[in-house]
Amino acid sequence: MALKPDGILQSGAGFSTEALKDCLPVTGRGLRRSASTARLVSHIRQLCVLGVDSYALMPVLIEHVKRLVGADCGTFWWAGDNHRAADAYFDAESLKVAATLSCHANEFDRNTREAHGADFAAAMQRGRGWANTVRHEAMLLRSREYELFWRSGHWRHGLELTAVQNGRGWGSVVMLRPEGARPFDARTEAALAPLSAFMAHAVHSPASARRFAAEATESGVVVSDRAGRILWQSALGARLLQQAIPQVMPFAATAKELPDCLRSLIARLQHAGAAETCAPPMVHRHTRWGEFDLRAYPLLDHGPDLRSASRFAIHVERREPMVLQAARGAYRLGLSVRQSHICAHLAEGASYADVAQKIGVRPSSVIDQMRKMYTRLDVHDRAGLLQALSAAALREPAGKD
Numbered sequence: 001m002a003l004k005p006d007g008i009l010q011s012g013a014g015f016s017t018e019a020l021k022d023c024l025p026v027t028g029r030g031l032r033r034s035a036s037t038a039r040l041v042s043h044i045r046q047l048c049v050l051g052v053d054s055y056a057l058m059p060v061l062i063e064h065v066k067r068l069v070g071a072d073c074g075t076f077w078w079a080g081d082n083h084r085a086a087d088a089y090f091d092a093e094s095l096k097v098a099a100t101l102s103c104h105a106n107e108f109d110r111n112t113r114e115a116h117g118a119d120f121a122a123a124m125q126r127g128r129g130w131a132n133t134v135r136h137e138a139m140l141l142r143s144r145e146y147e148l149f150w151r152s153g154h155w156r157h158g159l160e161l162t163a164v165q166n167g168r169g170w171g172s173v174v175m176l177r178p179e180g181a182r183p184f185d186a187r188t189e190a191a192l193a194p195l196s197a198f199m200a201h202a203v204h205s206p207a208s209a210r211r212f213a214a215e216a217t218e219s220g221v222v223v224s225d226r227a228g229r230i231l232w233q234s235a236l237g238a239r240l241l242q243q244a245i246p247q248v249m250p251f252a253a254t255a256k257e258l259p260d261c262l263r264s265l266i267a268r269l270q271h272a273g274a275a276e277t278c279a280p281p282m283v284h285r286h287t288r289w290g291e292f293d294l295r296a297y298p299l300l301d302h303g304p305d306l307r308s309a310s311r312f313a314i315h316v317e318r319r320e321p322m323v324l325q326a327a328r329g330a331y332r333l334g335l336s337v338r339q340s341h342i343c344a345h346l347a348e349g350a351s352y353a354d355v356a357q358k359i360g361v362r363p364s365s366v367i368d369q370m371r372k373m374y375t376r377l378d379v380h381d382r383a384g385l386l387q388a389l390s391a392a393a394l395r396e397p398a399g400k401d
Contacts, residue, residue, distance in 0.1 A: 048198035053207035055288035071175035115143035124169035159184040165200035210321035243289035265296035329389030
């Protein structure tokens with residue numbers, strides 16, 4: 001059986017929109033002024049003020065920041081009320097070696113202090129992290145963190161941004177480049193710095209209930225045996241599994257067995273016996289990271305009888321909030337910032353009058369912008385517009401966002 005496969009911004013405490021005027025956009029490994037990268041900065045700012053839960057937002061945000069500074073790997077660490085590391089997001093590249101770092105906060109703090117001169121909690125208290133490894137390279141190279149994480153992943157240069165609001169840090173963005181790459185320079189560091197308050201706003205602001213997209217945004221695979229022992233998992237499958245069942249699997253990259261709710265899927269397949277047709281059993285999960293569907297498929301070695309299967313594939317799909325998908329789609333389609341804001345509110349189910357009130361214009365202005373988008377995208381109604389936005393958001397770009 002086969003597997004299925006800028007313009008208007010809300011104001012907030014700690015924002016410094018004037019500082020962004022001096023932001024130097026990034027292209028490749030260096031910096032130069034460019035309309036396209038300035039637009040990317042504006043898009044990142046917009047994502048941060050959408051009101052989407054920071055957990056659901058972070059996979060998209062990290063990919064955009066990676067592109068902005070020319071990094072190959074990105075992570076984000078959330079700070080709890082006690083300033084210590086409370087949770088983390090690893091992209092597919094960093095997750096490959098992230099299992100070598102302990103997920104215990106004290107261990108993480110100790111490694112960070114040895115590698116960068118200040119532990120995570122102290123950095124969050126003072127609202128300033130280590131910024132750039134080029135300044136303390138000798139200390140980093142002697143540290144246990146470098147041996148456990150950086151060397152095993154072939155990472156060599158790091159750039160850190162503390163998300164600061166009201167004088168303290170609420171999280172830490174870490175961008176990495178591999179061995180043989182150029183270090184992050186001061187101009188790249190300066191380009192990233194103005195986003196600190198926006199990132200903190202995204203983390204700290206309360207999130208409202210959202211409608212979730214109909215189409216899956218990400219998917220991955222985990223393979224296990226009959227007993228539920230994990231035999232293999234893709235990097236994305238490991239991350240999605242941890243996000244879908246965080247309370248059961250605190251760090252999926254190190255997990256050796258499936259949680260009970262997924263073992264039950266395998267049991268249901270086995271009970272199907274010799275049935276010729278069988279819909280894959282599914283578990284649905286709704287967490288801070290998004291909505292997830294986990295389906296079990298038998299990997300048949302000898303004939304079609306389900307009882308002959310000795311291995312099983314768990315296919316994990318994640319769907320993101322519709323407002324986030326609409327904003328990404330508007331960016332990829334080249335819509336203006338005002339049009340992007342309109343699309344984000346429409347994705348929440350707002351009427352034209354509601355949209356006009358939210359962005360501070362007349363309803364006739366919203367209708368005029370809608371007509372322009374209909375003409376540009378060759379659609380005829382709101383449903384067609386949202387469908388076009390979703391299709392653009394899910395399309396893999398030639399140069400990854």
